[in-house]
Amino acid sequence: MPRYRGLTLRILAKDSPAIGPGKAALVAHIDETGSISAAARAMGMSYRRAWQLVDALNESFLQPVVLTEIGGRRGGGARVTEFGRELVQAYRRMEHKASIAIARDLREFNRHLRRPDTTRPGKR
């Protein structure tokens, strides 16, 4: 789930995670599939858990992140708002900046790991 080798970043609101790698990936999947259940499946996450995360996202921010349509087959579709897209982009930017800021320290850190995270250099 983390996009950057060796780190995950979470952004907090009053000490509770507002967005992190899981929620960012979920919103991106909902944006791709137009469906919370399809996004949950793609991530190997339960539908219930995906709903909880969407609820938490919509609660955390002043504007909605995901809009859901009631009715239709399987409870209707879901749509990521423009704000939701910007939110994921903002999170990705912060992840990227943090990753660059600690790149050198991370290499040193990795030397001490029993199983260093060397799957792929840099972004993946």
Place this chain on the structure above:
Amino acid sequence: MPRYRGLTLRILAKDSPAIGPGKAALVAHIDETGSISAAARAMGMSYRRAWQLVDALNESFLQPVVLTEIGGRRGGGARVTEFGRELVQAYRRMEHKASIAIARDLREFNRHLRRPDTTRPGKR
């Protein structure tokens, strides 16, 4: 638990968290108290959970992070190794660098939060 306003950073080993805010704080508390149970109490964490985290830390790295003494009252004491201290310092350095790197983005991000994390500016 997070020391920097608005973010938490986790360092991964093969996609599993090697160290994050919880483990770093636990090691610091063990170093202060010389005891896993006292550290757990100080953090409102179960003794069992604290042990699991210490085990995971010692498993993650090539060198031990916490040494435990068997025997004596309450199962003996615990000692943070020099490597363990350096590890926490290295983690704190990365947390600090990440926090500086995203400070501006975080301020913009905070504007969209329903309950912005404005408890204290900067480090706490």
